[in-house]
């Protein structure tokens with residue numbers, strides 16, 4: 001009798017814990033799918049700290065870069081060949097940009113002021 005009650009309680013407890021876990025998991029999958037489909041056009045915000053058009057090096061103080069799994073920091077990126085830099089872009093300008101890991105080189109593939 002006692003064992004049966006214990007088992008019933010255990011089953012109910014399992015159900016109680018499993019349901020929220022499943023709901024969270026489903027929500028997480030939906031979030032992943034959403035962020036994946038949004039990724040190609042998603043731009044990050046940053047501020048130009050330095051720019052050298054000869055070497056195509058751009059130092060950006062950036063917020064979190066979700067596609068690179070990078071926290072906010074200031075760092076140097078290489079501007080990808082063929083990517084247009086907004087005319088007169090200078091230190092202190094706020095930008096929206098897209099950075100990608102191209103063969104281990106952190107590369108800016110889109111820049112907008």
Ligand SMILES: [Cu+2]
Pocket residue numbers: 062070071072073074075
């Ligand atoms: Cu960084």
